[in-house]
Amino acid sequence: MPSDDRGVRAELVAELGRLGARLRDLEAVVEIEDLHRGFTRAVADRQFDTLSGFFTADAAIDMRRHGEVHGRDAIKRHFDGMESVPLTGAGYLLSSPVVHVTGDSAAGEWTWHRFVADATVAGRPVRVWGVWEEGRYRCSYRRTEYGWRFSRLHFRVVRPDDDDSFSDRSDDE
Amino acid sequence: MTDDELEAQLVALRSRVRMLEDVESIKKLHRTYVRHLADRQWDDMLVMFTSDAVVDLRHHGVRHGHAQIAELFGAMRAAGNPPDGYVLSSPVIDVDADTAIGAWTWHRHRCEFPVMGGQLRVFGPWWEGRYRCTYRRDEGRWKFSAMHFRLVAPDPDGGADETDTAQVRGERAIGGAGHAI
Numbered sequence: 001m002p003s004d005d006r007g008v009r010a011e012l013v014a015e016l017g018r019l020g021a022r023l024r025d026l027e028a029v030v031e032i033e034d035l036h037r038g039f040t041r042a043v044a045d046r047q048f049d050t051l052s053g054f055f056t057a058d059a060a061i062d063m064r065r066h067g068e069v070h071g072r073d074a075i076k077r078h079f080d081g082m083e084s085v086p087l088t089g090a091g092y093l094l095s096s097p098v099v100h101v102t103g104d105s106a107a108g109e110w111t112w113h114r115f116v117a118d119a120t121v122a123g124r125p126v127r128v129w130g131v132w133e134e135g136r137y138r139c140s141y142r143r144t145e146y147g148w149r150f151s152r153l154h155f156r157v158v159r160p161d162d163d164d165s166f167s168d169r170s171d172d173e
Numbered sequence: 174m175t176d177d178e179l180e181a182q183l184v185a186l187r188s189r190v191r192m193l194e195d196v197e198s199i200k201k202l203h204r205t206y207v208r209h210l211a212d213r214q215w216d217d218m219l220v221m222f223t224s225d226a227v228v229d230l231r232h233h234g235v236r237h238g239h240a241q242i243a244e245l246f247g248a249m250r251a252a253g254n255p256p257d258g259y260v261l262s263s264p265v266i267d268v269d270a271d272t273a274i275g276a277w278t279w280h281r282h283r284c285e286f287p288v289m290g291g292q293l294r295v296f297g298p299w300w301e302g303r304y305r306c307t308y309r310r311d312e313g314r315w316k317f318s319a320m321h322f323r324l325v326a327p328d329p330d331g332g333a334d335e336t337d338t339a340q341v342r343g344e345r346a347i348g349g350a351g352h353a354i
Contacts, residue, residue: 005176008176009176009179012176012179012180012183015183015187016183019183019186019187019190022190022194023190026190026193026194026197029197093260095204095260095261095262096204096205096207096208096260096261097204098201098204098205098208109208111204111208111211111259111260111261113258113260113282128296129296129297130295130296130297130298131296132258132282132284132296133258134211134258134259134282136208158212159211159256159257159258160256160257160258160284160285160294161256
């Protein structure tokens with residue numbers, strides 16, 4: 001093969017590599033969105049024993065009023081504690097993902113809504129339609145040998161009463 | 174495979190990858206815009222529009238260019254900071270080189286309403302709206318070049334002509350529409 005042809009071939013192969021990298025980033029966005037949606041669906045279904053598996057071993061979470069929790073084992077204990085929080089009749093809606101991938105790490109922001117239909121009045125359950133909360137996830141993700149995982153998860157309710165100005169709450173995500 | 178065949182496949186592949194990237198970029202743009210809208214971050218929103226963008230939001234009238242759009246956002250800022258929830262869904266984006274069109278569904282959940290002496294917290298009311306937008310690549314970044322937005326349910330927005338048409342069809346006029354976006 002003449003040297004000019006080898007040069008053309010090398011450039012085509014290099015271009016193929018660049019396209020492969022761009023496609024890999026697009027696939028990563030889809031995989032990360034799947035990860036986060038799966039996490040929120042597991043929260044909605046109260047599958048707390050599965051939640052720590054969504055995180056890297058050294059992950060950190062910072063959810064509402066609970067403070068920062070570091071490491072998958074501590075995260076598991078955190079979610080185990082949520083099993084005792086009775087929250088039924090709640091629907092979860094995750095929307096507007098904006099995910100930026102840089103190699104094997106990524107950052108993402110999401111909007112979250114919880115629609116609550118059960119309330120307690122004088123110790124008795126009451127069905128109340130219409131109540132909602134809006135929250136924000138700001139997360140970091142990392143590619144692992146098992147796929148993408150959360151390396152950091154930050155979550156706050158922002159409306160109608162934001163967590164930072166209304167901290168005396170008893171419920172949780 | 175010859176070099177020519179390989180190059181032809183690469184050109185086609187490059188086009189497909191670029192289109193997927195463009196759709197993703199436009200989704201990010203619009204999702205970030207609505208998150209800023211929810212958070213009332215008006216100062217971060219103007220740069221999301223091309224300098225010659227056309228904006229037509231509900232009853233506010235058509236605005237042309239950054240100066241008029243900034244004026245519109247200023248009026249919306251003055252309307253206050255209600256604790257409303259926003260959900261943006263169902264994007265359909267079609268890209269054609271450096272321009273694109275997109276349709277989205279929008280929901281706004283309201284929970285505070287003015288009563289004598291203050292605000293009343295009432296959960297339940299919601300609105301559904303539609304964005305129909307055009308986007309343009311501007312110095313490598315996607316921006317809104319036109320934005321059209323109307324409520325469609327439970328009370329659709331409409332001008333006088335549209336209201337008359339609805340009444341001819343026998344539709345009831347229900348109070349509640351016509352508030353600022």
